[in-house]
Amino acid sequence: QVQLQESGPGLVKPSETLSLTCTVSGGSVSSGSYYWSWIRQPPGKGLEWIGYIYYSGSTNYNPSLKSRVTISVDTSKNQFSLKLSSVTAADTAVYYCARVPFYYDFWSGYYAGAFDIWGQGTMVTVSS
Amino acid sequence: QAVLTQPASLSASPGASASLTCTLRSGINVGTYRIYWYQQKPGSPPQYLLRYKSDSDKQQGSGVPSRFSGSKDASANAGILLISGLQSEDEADYYCMIWHSSAVVFGGGTKLTVL
Numbered sequence: 413q414v415q416l417q418e419s420g421p422g423l424v425k426p427s428e429t430l431s432l433t434c435t436v437s438g439g440s441v442s443s444g445s446y447y448w449s450w451i452r453q454p455p456g457k458g459l460e461w462i463g464y465i466y467y468s469g470s471t472n473y474n475p476s477l478k479s480r481v482t483i484s485v486d487t488s489k490n491q492f493s494l495k496l497s498s499v500t501a502a503d504t505a506v507y508y509c510a511r512v513p514f515y516y517d518f519w520s521g522y523y524a525g526a527f528d529i530w531g532q533g534t535m536v537t538v539s540s
Numbered sequence: 541q542a543v544l545t546q547p548a549s550l551s552a553s554p555g556a557s558a559s560l561t562c563t564l565r566s567g568i569n570v571g572t573y574r575i576y577w578y579q580q581k582p583g584s585p586p587q588y589l590l591r592y593k594s595d596s597d598k599q600q601g602s603g604v605p606s607r608f609s610g611s612k613d614a615s616a617n618a619g620i621l622l623i624s625g626l627q628s629e630d631e632a633d634y635y636c637m638i639w640h641s642s643a644v645v646f647g648g649g650t651k652l653t654v655l
Contacts, residue, residue, distance in 0.1 A: 449644075459578075459586065459635055461644035472642055508585055517597070524639055526576045528601070530585035 414439035416509050416531035424503075424538050430496040434509030434531060441490050442467045447512040447524055448492045450483060452505040453533075460505075464512060465492055499538045506533040541565050544636055544647035551653045556626050560650050562619040562636030570612050575619030576637040577610065579630075580649075586635060592619060626654050 420432035434448070441448060449464035463473035465483045473481045477496070485492040496503060510527040517523060545563045552558040562577075564570045574593040578586035591599040592610025600606070607624045623630055631654045636647040 451644075458649045459637075459646040461646060464644075474643060510585075523574070525599075526588045526591055526601070526637070527578070527586070528588050530587075533585050 414511065414529050416511065416529060418507060418509050418531045418534040420534060420536070422535055422537060424499055424536060425540050426500055426538055427498055430494070430499050430503060430536055430538070432494045432507055432509075432534065432536070433491050434493070436490045436492075436511075439511075440487075441485055441492055442487045445514050447514075448483075448485065449510045449512055449527065450494045451508045451510055451527070452503075453508070454502075454505040462494065462496075462507075501538050504536065504538045506535050508533045542648065543568065543640060543645045544638065546634075546636060546647040546650045548648070549651045549653065551655060552626050554626055554628060554654055557622060557624045558626055558630075558652060560621040560623070560634050560636075560652065561613075561616070562621070562647050564617050564619075564638075566617070568617075568640070570617045570619060571614060573619075573638045573640075575610065575612070577608075577619075577621045578635045578637065580633045580635065589621070589634075623652075628654050630654055 415437045417435045424430045447464040450462040452460050461474050463483050465471045465485050471483050480497045482495040509531045511529040513525045543565050574591050576591050577589040579589050580586040588601040589604050589608050590610050609622045611620045633649045633651050635649045
């Protein structure tokens with residue numbers, strides 16, 4: 413079955429760039445049937461969607477983070493990555509990668525579904 | 541005003557039913573959205589429970605028991621997650637989600653206590 417695994421530094425200094433990678437196993441990031449997404453959760457708080465990427469490289473980001481976020485995909489490594497620049501303590505969170513399948517409905521056309529597979533998450537702390 | 545509003549907490553007794561609400565902001569019509577529900581237990585990622593738009597457009601997550609079901613209250617402009625036959629293992633945080641203008645929006649989450 414498909415599994416996702418986040419990796420990257422657990423500690424990032426303020427004003428620097430947070431970089432994480434999600435490795436996909438048991439499936440292909442090149443599948444045209446999915447978006448690949450990042451979501452985060454500050455300690456004790458709720459979920460915040462960061463953005464997603466399609467295998468072609470097309471992306472969509474949360475407007476509140478758009479100026480600082482870059483999501484990229486490396487099909488040769490079956491991975492996708494997150495970069496978040498100019499981090500502050502407010503960016504301290506558990507970062508999850510997740511998969512979103514597409515569906516087709518006669519009335520709606522193609523539409524994205526739920527985050528059906530998640531990584532276990534990785535805690536990133538922003539601190540000097 | 542947040543796009544999706546969930547009550548912060550809810551308590552219910554074992555064996556009873558719990559109705560968790562997800563209210564959409566005024567001007568966003570619940571009837572046009574697929575509402576997604578997730579369950580999250582401490583130290584674990586969220587797990588997809590189900591999707592509900594209408595009785596003809598719904599989806600149960602893989603392996604999710606049928607005692608978890610979705611509905612809508614159009615008069616309240618809200619999506620509803622109904623959990624029947626509550627069990628202690630249902631104690632968790634529950635999040636609703638929609639796709640809104642090609643972006644994902646989560647509700648703030650409801651902490652369900654089973655006692």
